[in-house]
Amino acid sequence: MGKIEWKGQSRTSYKGALAQQNPNVFNEFAKFLDNESFDYVIEIGTSYGGFALFLHEQSLKHKFKFSTYDWSGFRNGAFANRISDLKALMPLEILPFDYRDKSVFESDPDKHAVKEGSVEGRIQGVTPLTEIVDILLNNKCLLLCDGGDKVKEFNIFGKYLTPGSYIMAHDYASNKNNFKEEVKDKIWNWFEIQDSDVQLVMNEYNIIKSKYYKQFSSVAWLQCIKK
Numbered sequence: 001m002g003k004i005e006w007k008g009q010s011r012t013s014y015k016g017a018l019a020q021q022n023p024n025v026f027n028e029f030a031k032f033l034d035n036e037s038f039d040y041v042i043e044i045g046t047s048y049g050g051f052a053l054f055l056h057e058q059s060l061k062h063k064f065k066f067s068t069y070d071w072s073g074f075r076n077g078a079f080a081n082r083i084s085d086l087k088a089l090m091p092l093e094i095l096p097f098d099y100r101d102k103s104v105f106e107s108d109p110d111k112h113a114v115k116e117g118s119v120e121g122r123i124q125g126v127t128p129l130t131e132i133v134d135i136l137l138n139n140k141c142l143l144l145c146d147g148g149d150k151v152k153e154f155n156i157f158g159k160y161l162t163p164g165s166y167i168m169a170h171d172y173a174s175n176k177n178n179f180k181e182e183v184k185d186k187i188w189n190w191f192e193i194q195d196s197d198v199q200l201v202m203n204e205y206n207i208i209k210s211k212y213y214k215q216f217s218s219v220a221w222l223q224c225i226k227k
C-alpha cells in the first residue's frame with residue numbers, strides 16, 4: 001500500500017471512528033504485527049477509540065489479548081464523552097474491545113475499589129497501576145503510551161517489561177531540532193516525548209530502539225524493545 005498524504009489534520013477516521021493519528025499508522029502497525037507475535041497489547045489513551053478499534057481487529061487476526069485504558073476524570077471530564085460516538089456506532093452500543101475507564105497511574109487501592117463498586121480491589125491491594133504491571137510481568141507485551149503523560153507512562157511502565165516485549169510512545173521526535181526539521185508540517189504537529197526524556201530508564205533497564213524504529217518514526221511513534 002502506498003503512503004497516504006498527511007494534510008496537517010490531528011484526526012483520521014477508521015471505519016467511522018476517529019483516531020488521533022497520522023493516517024499511515026494503520027499500515028505501519030499492520031506490517032509490524034504481521035511480523036511479530038504478542039500475548040498482550042495495551043493501549044494507554046483510548047480517546048475516540050478509532051485506533052483501539054483497529055488494534056482490536058488485529059487482536060482477532062493475530063490472537064493476542066488487547067485492553068485499552070482511558071480515564072473519564074482526565075481534565076475534569078473534558079474528554080469523557082469521546083468514546084460515546086464509537087459506542088453509538090456499535091450493535092447494542094457495546095464496545096467490541098476491553099475498555100478500562102481508570103487512570104493508569106492510580107495507585108490507591110481504596111479509590112480503585114470504590115470506583116469498581118467492590119471491596120475486592122482494596123482487599124487484594126489491586127490498583128490500575130499494579131494491574132498493568134502484572135500484565136507486563138507475565139506476558140510478551142506491546143505497550144502503547146498514548147495517554148495524558150507519555151514520558152511518565154514510558155518511565156514508569158518501561159521498568160516492568162519482559163525481554164522481547166516492546167514499548168512505544170506517540171507524539172515523538174528524537175529532539176527539538178528533529179521535530180522542527182523533519183516532523184512538523186510533514187508528519188505530525190504534536191511533540192510530547194523525545195529521546196532525552198527516556199534515556200535513563202532505557203539505559204538502566206536494557207531497552208533499545210528496535211529494528212522498526214525508522215518505520216515508526218515516520219508516523220511520530222517511538223519504538224523500543226526490551227533486550
Ligand SMILES: C[S@@+](CC[C@H](N)C(=O)[O-])C[C@H]1O[C@@H](n2cnc3c(N)ncnc32)[C@H](O)[C@@H]1O
Binds near residue numbers: 018048069072147
Ligand atoms: C492523545 S489521546 C489518545 C489517542 C488515541 N490513542 C488515538 O490513537 O486516537 C490521550 C488520551 O489519554 C487519556 N488519559 C489522560 N490521562 C490518563 C490517565 N491517567 N490514564 C488513562 N488515560 C488517560 C485522555 O483522556 C485522552 O483521551
